[in-house]
Amino acid sequence: MRFFYLFLLACIPCLQAFAQFSFSDSSVRERIRHDIYVLASDSLEGREAGMPGEKKACTYLISRLKEAGIPPWQGGVYLQPFTHGYMKFGKTPHLRISGKSFNWRYDFGLCTYSAGDSLTSLCVDAGFGLVIPGAGIDDYKDIMDPGGKIVLINLGAPAKLSGDKSLRNDLSPAFRLAIAVKKGAAGIIFYNKPGLYGKSLFDFSLNDTLGIPVIYVTQEVADFIREHRSEPVTMAVYINRSTQTYHNITAYIDNRAPRTIILGAHYDHVGKSTDRKYNGAYCVGADDNASGTAGILELARYYSAHMDKKNNYLVIFFSAEEKGLYGSEFFVRDMRPSFRDSVNFMVNFDMIGRLGCEGLQLTAEAVGSSPLWKKLYREVKHPGFHLKKIAPSLPFSDQESFYRKGIPVLYLTTGLHQDYHTPFDKPGTINYTGMAGILNYSEKLVSAAGSGDKVPYRKVPGISLILEMTGFIFDYIGGMMSF
Numbered sequence: 001m002r003f004f005y006l007f008l009l010a011c012i013p014c015l016q017a018f019a020q021f022s023f024s025d026s027s028v029r030e031r032i033r034h035d036i037y038v039l040a041s042d043s044l045e046g047r048e049a050g051m052p053g054e055k056k057a058c059t060y061l062i063s064r065l066k067e068a069g070i071p072p073w074q075g076g077v078y079l080q081p082f083t084h085g086y087m088k089f090g091k092t093p094h095l096r097i098s099g100k101s102f103n104w105r106y107d108f109g110l111c112t113y114s115a116g117d118s119l120t121s122l123c124v125d126a127g128f129g130l131v132i133p134g135a136g137i138d139d140y141k142d143i144m145d146p147g148g149k150i151v152l153i154n155l156g157a158p159a160k161l162s163g164d165k166s167l168r169n170d171l172s173p174a175f176r177l178a179i180a181v182k183k184g185a186a187g188i189i190f191y192n193k194p195g196l197y198g199k200s201l202f203d204f205s206l207n208d209t210l211g212i213p214v215i216y217v218t219q220e221v222a223d224f225i226r227e228h229r230s231e232p233v234t235m236a237v238y239i240n241r242s243t244q245t246y247h248n249i250t251a252y253i254d255n256r257a258p259r260t261i262i263l264g265a266h267y268d269h270v271g272k273s274t275d276r277k278y279n280g281a282y283c284v285g286a287d288d289n290a291s292g293t294a295g296i297l298e299l300a301r302y303y304s305a306h307m308d309k310k311n312n313y314l315v316i317f318f319s320a321e322e323k324g325l326y327g328s329e330f331f332v333r334d335m336r337p338s339f340r341d342s343v344n345f346m347v348n349f350d351m352i353g354r355l356g357c358e359g360l361q362l363t364a365e366a367v368g369s370s371p372l373w374k375k376l377y378r379e380v381k382h383p384g385f386h387l388k389k390i391a392p393s394l395p396f397s398d399q400e401s402f403y404r405k406g407i408p409v410l411y412l413t414t415g416l417h418q419d420y421h422t423p424f425d426k427p428g429t430i431n432y433t434g435m436a437g438i439l440n441y442s443e444k445l446v447s448a449a450g451s452g453d454k455v456p457y458r459k460v461p462g463i464s465l466i467l468e469m470t471g472f473i474f475d476y477i478g479g480m481m482s483f
Contacts, residue, residue: 019067021301028436031301032294035064036353037427039267039290046282048271049320049327050244057267058247061297061317065251068301073250073314080248082330084320090116090238095215098228107221110237111190113177114214118236119186121150123225129153129176135161140183147184150233152225155192181210187235188214191222213237246319248327253304253313260312260339261450262346262407263299264328264398265292266321273423281423286430288420291353293317298439299347299446311344311450318398321350328398332405345370345408345455347446348399355434357417360385362438366393368460370408372449380444384437392460408455410445412438 021027038044038060045053062078072078093110095102102108124146127139137158140146157171169175173190180188188210213235217225225233249267269285284290300315318327355362362382367373368391377389393403399411414434419425449455 019069021068021305023302023305025433025436025440028298028439029432032291032298032435032439033427033430033432035294035297036286036290036430039293040284040286040425040427042282042284044284046271046284047267047269049246049268049323051271053271054268054319055247058249058317058319061249061267061293064297065249065300065315068304070251070253070300070304070315073252078249078251080250080331080334081245082248082327082334083243083245084323084326084330086242086244088240088242090240091236093215093237094235095217095221096234097225098231100224102217102221108215108217110239111173111214111216113174113210114237114239115211116237116239117187117211117213118234119150119213120232120234121148121186122231123150123152123189123229123233125152125226125229126180127154128157129180130158130170131179132161132167132170135167137161140179143183145184146180148186149184150187150189150235151180151183151185152189152191152222153180154222155190177210177214181212185212187212187233189222189225189233189235190214190216191219246327248319248331249317251300251315253300253315255308255312257308257310257312258342259310259344259450259454260314260342261344261446262314262316262402263296263303263446264316264318264346264402265289265296265349266318266327266398267293268319268322268327270322270421273421275422278423283421283423284426286425286427287351287353287414287417288425289321289350290427291351291430291435292349295349295352295435295439295442296347299442302443303446308447308450321398325395325398325401328401332401332407335405340405340407343407344450345410346399346402347442348397348402348409348411349413349442350397350411351413351415351420352438353430353432353435354414354417355385355431355438356414358415360434361388361415362386362441363388363390363413363415365390365411365413366399366403366409367391369393369403369458370455371458372455373408373410376445376449380441380448382441385434406457406459408457410449412442414438 039057044056047054047057093104095108124143126143130137130139153176161167177188215235266289269288270283272280273283296315303313320326362385364377364387367389377387393400393409399409403409419429
């Protein structure tokens, strides 16, 4: 069986393009079955982002897009490369003040701008660390000489500046860092809530360093530093930085329409299992997320064959979702404003292959991302399963990148199961009949949503994301609201 699918994998690029497809239930089942067996074969080695197995998956998906006659989105190429930065720690960072050592991850964390270095110096309190002549602010005017010292900076802002959008750049951590470096700071310690700037402060995908150590501490540690201002602070950061290039796959169904619907799914997975009991076996990821990838590919075939005068369709297979939504985050950052304004809504499939693992239940997340969705889900019938609706967009799949950008999202999943991220998530466990039913339902959802005016966006109230002290972990805060 494996040889058969490897043979097909090699031969598909040679098939004639612009194949004609039947969209009967049996034809859809056979196509998605074929796609999942190829994507979740051992030869693709678990499709870990950036690794050879994922590159084989990439080649296969492009061949299927060509077969369906769906051209690249931009520049005549399907691949959208992006580079992500990483950092590793040679040793555990440390912070010591007046004989007291503080705990990394609990008392202090690292900032993206930090270089690997260690120093011992007095710490000077620069207040908010602002110099804004037009507003009559200079927080360094009473500091005799900050050169060669560690500068303590409050990430808050003076009350008189709150709400002044024209000063947003002046209040950013990057701008305050630049001022401190210009003043001769040998190291920088931030504290207080990073607010709107938290993402940039802890975005370790950036290779934007200052050449000095930069850390973030709790309010309690900042108070301790002030209480012992006459004693030196020792801070040490040990960082090794590297970069990795990944590739999203993008294709475009151009109907000369004023709006565009985005169809997305991540095609990467986790590679080899790190659990010792599986002896390094590949986690082939049939449900996560060969199922969603095959689903979006099938929707692409359908909308390529069925003209929609109101919408174009952008098809995206995201890389590095398992690393932290890197592919979708890059895509939304790279969007031109004019294209962003034309986007109607985004559809995400992530794990749609196990209908029946939690009863016959399909979960729709991000129902609150548009005031239209509640009515849509009520009116579009879903025979064969019941629908669980969750209002917020949770930060665990690629729709979240679009939701944070102000784009309404539809996200369907059959949910987690005991084989999640294990070698047992295999093609033979997929409910192909259930998947075909979900795709049929999705076609009706998307067509109904795209038939009217541009779908309005709504932010779900009471939902927020925070960053832990490490700067690595996103947490969801808020109720699991449902309709």
